[in-house]
Amino acid sequence: MFKHVKDMEYTVHVDRPDPRFAVLLLEQFGGGNGELKAAMQYFSQSLGCNDPKIRDLLQDIAAEELSHLEMVGEALAMLIGGVDTVPRDFAANHMALLGGGPLLINSGGEPWTANYVNSNGDIYTDLSSNAGAELRAKLIYERLLQQTDDAGVKDMIRFLLSREESHNFSFMQAIKTLKGTGVNKDFRDSDFSKKYMNMSTGQGDSRGPWNQGSGTSYESDPNLRYGGP
Amino acid sequence: MFKHVKDMEYTVHVDRPDPRFAVLLLEQFGGGNGELKAAMQYFSQSLGCNDPKIRDLLQDIAAEELSHLEMVGEALAMLIGGVDTVPRDFAANHMALLGGGPLLINSGGEPWTANYVNSNGDIYTDLSSNAGAELRAKLIYERLLQQTDDAGVKDMIRFLLSREESHNFSFMQAIKTLKGTGVNKDFRDSDFSKKYMNMSTGQGDSRGPWNQGSGTSYESDPNLRYGGP
């Protein structure tokens, strides 16, 4: 079960209201790489996960992401201020009309959707989805850091950014323990899995470890080979 | 902050896998009147709520709804069973392909969206939204009860259904303490707020306390009066 404790995971300070930055910060409240997405992704995955250790890992991080959602939400409430303080010339219409608390929308006004969640029932796959998701979350926080001078907000963002790194690391470590299982079983053991199809041609064609070496064969004009009638 | 405790709020038993009923039950996992909607609605409202007592009420129930989400999710995982157990002739395609855990979709396959959440920053309004939301949730559980014979599942649904009644009661009690505040201030004190416009006419036109008495005036042909050029 989930229990709520009135103290936050990490105390949030905001120096002064800043509706403009609040709009940007919404990206991590109701956006595609935000805290709700992370919480729901790991929580959904945990329900179908039969490995008790990985299940605990997913649940630990899911509960933490919910606690981050709360931190970001509290910061948003402070940054938005009262409905009356939003000036008439402010571009964020939603906030002027619906304010009083943050909405589960992204910085462009799009409501949160479960389409953001990747939960597929194979642990190796799920953890790989999670590793990428944490990098995207960190990247958004890095860009948010460039958009504010509020010391309290910066401190909160640095905390959250560090936590994404920590989660990425944990997921990568867990993946290592699962090599050769699930979707990773018998990986790249067929002919077509070792070919590189050069489907985009012209000035800029390049070679690198992704299309040469490691048993990779390079097909420079793929359709002449396999797509005839 | 949110903390997760491995025990559930109320222990869930499922007698046997039943993918057909799992599809129906998804309505309360990722549907418009389901547990995530309730949790996110009350949680969002609490962030902008300056009345500490109502804030506690919202947070108590938000945390409980998250715990219900977990109960429903655990039941779904048991009802779905392994991916391999979903028969080929089963109509719920999503479940056969993506299974292993429940998705945040409704019983028709539509992903959860924050459009379901009503959080508007006026306490009186928000609590009224919540009272209606709890009735809808209860109604869905009543219908789900008719669709299964599994004793364990029925027991869980009865628990959840009772909790919705309890929440509806709490919200109604709290509304009473707020009469005459916020959106309820100076309510129905203008002329137009006391008129009833008979915009649908013919066999079936009816009168009742909603269009007579209590100072209500009945306009039988509204556009002749106020919409002239």
Added chain:
Amino acid sequence: MFKHVKDMEYTVHVDRPDPRFAVLLLEQFGGGNGELKAAMQYFSQSLGCNDPKIRDLLQDIAAEELSHLEMVGEALAMLIGGVDTVPRDFAANHMALLGGGPLLINSGGEPWTANYVNSNGDIYTDLSSNAGAELRAKLIYERLLQQTDDAGVKDMIRFLLSREESHNFSFMQAIKTLKGTGVNKDFRDSDFSKKYMNMSTGQGDSRGPWNQGSGTSYESDPNLRYGGP
């Protein structure tokens, strides 16, 4: 059947174009608490409603909400002005590109969706949903009133705001006639429906009529009781 009469329900005047306010007003044209939502909610409910008196109530108000949609739409067309009058430095991109008439989007650019509509086939439930919906609509109009100085627009908004109050009153009156029916039957007659679960704890824990009195029992640490293995 629906018939359109060229006169509006209430004549709309707009003093001068104001694209900025038009963007805000879109919230009531294509937004989640706007006029189309109200019209479609009551219209959908009426189709499944077997009580002829409530059916008439729903149809009266549905037709009026469509007429409000028209009023808001006409106001929007006047506020937007011609496509060429939208200045290049205007933030509302959609309006500059697609203008000429209002779109069914909210003030943040999100298209109207039937996810906004609550129609569940139980009259008591439906009317409760409607009572809350009218309060939300009124609240948005109150905030819109603060965002314009145009006398004609203010007059229209005050009319519409009063009508939401009237509808809320009618729905509340109708609910009273249905006590003890549908989802309200045998309400709160089980043990669990009389408990309050204190799921959020710490500084701020509060007591009030929502968690004491009226036969309510207060569970201060719920999971120790019902969630054991």
Added chain:
Amino acid sequence: MFKHVKDMEYTVHVDRPDPRFAVLLLEQFGGGNGELKAAMQYFSQSLGCNDPKIRDLLQDIAAEELSHLEMVGEALAMLIGGVDTVPRDFAANHMALLGGGPLLINSGGEPWTANYVNSNGDIYTDLSSNAGAELRAKLIYERLLQQTDDAGVKDMIRFLLSREESHNFSFMQAIKTLKGTGVNKDFRDSDFSKKYMNMSTGQGDSRGPWNQGSGTSYESDPNLRYGGP
């Protein structure tokens, strides 16, 4: 303003409940080529239309489409029957849970969205959008006709299908009166507007009036000409 008259535009008879067909018929209630889409498309267009004659045309047909929405909705309510009559082995889960009245969803469970509406503020363009929209609506009715043996339902569908033809004809006639205006002004008077780019090549390359004659020049290998660096 919109007024509702209790009589329908055309009386609907349904011989017996048929939830399976009801699911299909939802396509014309809440689907992308259904009656609400048509009504909202013509209504939105009319608000920005400064040609009074075309405005009347758009309003006449918008009001009729709303009346068709009602006919389809009434038929759906009869086809669905009571919630209790939906058998447990029925594939349409949404209907079993949420029934009592039709939802604004399509036959696949997707909620109606304003993304279906094409309203762009140029009369010539809008009427062309409408002409195509009516053909799509007719096509869906033709396919629905093949999926039912209910004489009453077939009679209703034939009526609606005929009305789509009528609307298509009216829009086509109106377009003729607007030749050379709006987006049709100076049409196809540049070089590039007279070229045909053969971007898909191989067995199947064809010639026809769309890429020869009428001043059209045929570019057999387009990127060699205009896309160099």
Added chain:
Amino acid sequence: MFKHVKDMEYTVHVDRPDPRFAVLLLEQFGGGNGELKAAMQYFSQSLGCNDPKIRDLLQDIAAEELSHLEMVGEALAMLIGGVDTVPRDFAANHMALLGGGPLLINSGGEPWTANYVNSNGDIYTDLSSNAGAELRAKLIYERLLQQTDDAGVKDMIRFLLSREESHNFSFMQAIKTLKGTGVNKDFRDSDFSKKYMNMSTGQGDSRGPWNQGSGTSYESDPNLRYGGP
């Protein structure tokens, strides 16, 4: 199969970064009448098209629309500039946070959705949908032309605008070859398909070729005739 050639269909020049205009131009990248919509509409239609000549037409234009998507995308990347160059006071929040490349969203921040695609499996219908779609695309380009002074961007837009005219012309020519087939078979041969229902009445009622002549009968008060009980 699709092959990518590094040269563009038509070389794109952008004189200088202009994030404001980039937001507007997104309408044709990820918007409802943009290049991806066109490409996916014609591509989907081609898959179900059994007429080899029309299939080639659809594939030629689908591939060209993908090449236009690339042109618009390259222009967007140049207009956006680096993430660091987006000023803090810029209204387009999404771009400041997520930039580095264009997103598949419209100018209002709404993500692209397949709801924009009309593909219905009847060639006559599909081509009519396409003719209207090309006009809408052209109209958006005309409005974009008014919103920039960048010579390079204007040149690109004029090219794309001309191509929409060319495609509209091709589709219209192809439709002519299909008269009397598919959905156009036995068109307007029933009584109801020749009536005009005057559903919107009052000052503004008009007559024109759309409701008189060509065998059309005008019903001035439709519900008195067919909707009785």
Added chain:
Amino acid sequence: MFKHVKDMEYTVHVDRPDPRFAVLLLEQFGGGNGELKAAMQYFSQSLGCNDPKIRDLLQDIAAEELSHLEMVGEALAMLIGGVDTVPRDFAANHMALLGGGPLLINSGGEPWTANYVNSNGDIYTDLSSNAGAELRAKLIYERLLQQTDDAGVKDMIRFLLSREESHNFSFMQAIKTLKGTGVNKDFRDSDFSKKYMNMSTGQGDSRGPWNQGSGTSYESDPNLRYGGP
């Protein structure tokens, strides 16, 4: 530019129509881990990518994914068969009504949305997103393989499945060349980035390389430390 070649990348054979399996296969045509998602993700990323070698990699694979979209689409058209062949008792309503060609929807009827696309403008991040995306795509193909006995379809799926492995490998190889750049720069160099927060407690708490070793410190009761007032 994109050019279409009439031959497919790999010839597709389908032994006989199978609408049931077609519904499942839609997951890879218009679903969240399908071919369009992959194509649009890599294509969008390439537009903002300033590293010419990685740009070529992204464009090669984007063009191949479009070619896979075509293969899946052609298979779908064959599996669906004519509209008339879809039996009345078939659960996939959309297909019966709209058939003639595949729609860009997933196996649950949800339309494709750009919310599926992860393109964030940091190469390291983007490639990590891609590596996870390819695993998810492979997983769906593995499950599809279990749902059909058609030899031709199985052959196509095995080809596509192998190609996902190949793409995953290429992306992983490319990531290695970018270590320490972009979002990976100064990774995990702060205190909080090395902590593990035990937010989910009780029976099941586990330790592993994800929360011990490698400099990780384990916080067993996090909020006592950083969240005080």
